Amino acid sequence: MKSLPKVELHLHLEGAAPPALIRDLAGQKRMDIAGIFDAGGAYTYKDFNDFLRVYDAVTNVLNTPADYARLLTEVLHKSAEDGVVYTEVFIAPAFCGGGDLHAWRDYLAAMQETAAWVEKTAGITSRAVATVLRHLGPDNARATARCAQETAGGWLTGFGMAGMETFGKPADFRWSFDAAREAGLGLTCHAGEWGGPDSVRQAWRDLGVSRIGHGVRAIEDPALVRDLAEAGVTLECCPGSNIALGIYPNWTSHPVARLADAGCRVTISTDDPPFFHTDLPREYDHLADAFGWTEAEFSAMNGFAIDAAFCDRPTKDRVG
Ligand code: ADE
Ligand code: ZN
Numbered sequence: 001m002k003s004l005p006k007v008e009l010h011l012h013l014e015g016a017a018p019p020a021l022i023r024d025l026a027g028q029k030r031m032d033i034a035g036i037f038d039a040g041g042a043y044t045y046k047d048f049n050d051f052l053r054v055y056d057a058v059t060n061v062l063n064t065p066a067d068y069a070r071l072l073t074e075v076l077h078k079s080a081e082d083g084v085v086y087t088e089v090f091i092a093p094a095f096c097g098g099g100d101l102h103a104w105r106d107y108l109a110a111m112q113e114t115a116a117w118v119e120k121t122a123g124i125t126s127r128a129v130a131t132v133l134r135h136l137g138p139d140n141a142r143a144t145a146r147c148a149q150e151t152a153g154g155w156l157t158g159f160g161m162a163g164m165e166t167f168g169k170p171a172d173f174r175w176s177f178d179a180a181r182e183a184g185l186g187l188t189c190h191a192g193e194w195g196g197p198d199s200v201r202q203a204w205r206d207l208g209v210s211r212i213g214h215g216v217r218a219i220e221d222p223a224l225v226r227d228l229a230e231a232g233v234t235l236e237c238c239p240g241s242n243i244a245l246g247i248y249p250n251w252t253s254h255p256v257a258r259l260a261d262a263g264c265r266v267t268i269s270t271d272d273p274p275f276f277h278t279d280l281p282r283e284y285d286h287l288a289d290a291f292g293w294t295e296a297e298f299s300a301m302n303g304f305a306i307d308a309a310f311c312d313r314p315t316k317d318r319v320g
Pocket of ligand 1 (some may be wrong): 190
């Protein structure tokens with residue numbers, strides 16, 4: 001599975017931080033990060049709320065543009081080793097200078113330069129998705145949207161929302177998504193992970209996104225599954241993440257195969273790989289074991305992914 005060319009649409013940069021990098025930076029900065037690692041040195045958390053706490057602690061350590069540049073270098077190299085030819089990284093301006101536009105410009109410039117260098121030297125193409133943290137509320141989302149608006153184009157081509165799906169409702173964030181759309185950014189929103197089909201329908205209808213992050217709980221409403229399939233909405237499925245967080249008990253019960261069979265545009269991503277002890281080849285291996293998927297299925301999904309990618313046509317033709 002490692003050698004198969006892959007496209008990944010849903011990878012949180014902060015959530016992909018290798019524990020060794022966070023330990024190293026925390027040591028240099030003399031920051032206390034007790035309580036986020038288990039005895040084996042991996043991230044540990046009790047539930048999704050606790051996951052968000054550990055995630056916050058990780059991002060506290062990443063507090064300069066140079067830290068983000070180093071993080072991006074490590075993450076893109078790991079993806080390239082795993083056979084990923086194109087990836088989209090979700091980055092929260094709220095973590096990169098607290099939503100301040102000047103600070104965000106500095107972080108983004110450092111990452112854009114890194115992405116260009118890694119593309120040249122390791123052959124992996126990437127784009128960034130500025131990401132709202134839903135549980136920080138609509139005002140915070142507006143600050144993120146302003147950052148995204150002012151820096152759209154170049155490496156930053158998408159706008160999305162992650163965080164606690166049960167906080168508020170998608171329509172509360174409409175202003176931010178409208179602003180991002182007007183700036184020419186592609187739109188995606190996490191839904192159907194902690195929320196059910198209504199949450200997916202609202203994110204899709206009220207925010208006008210072309211992609212849904214996860215989206216898997218749409219399976220609970222057959223009419224919604226039909227509508228998503230007919231409309232060609234792309235699902236950024238991250239099955240290993242869902243299983244690690246306890247949304248589904250195991251691979252065979254995960255709805256990803258049923259969604260694909262129903263005609264949905266299913267794509268496969270890792271979400272926050274070190275938190276879930278996964279990477280993309282491992283996801284593919286599990287899916288092959290659970291559902292008998294072969295190269296043909298994975299190639300079709302990678303085709304959906306490149307179609308839905310937030311990059312221009314020449315880039316799609318080159319990497320697809
Ligand atoms: N941010 C990072 N990972 C996430 C997930 N699985 N759900 C919502 N927000 C996230
Ligand atoms: Zn996610």
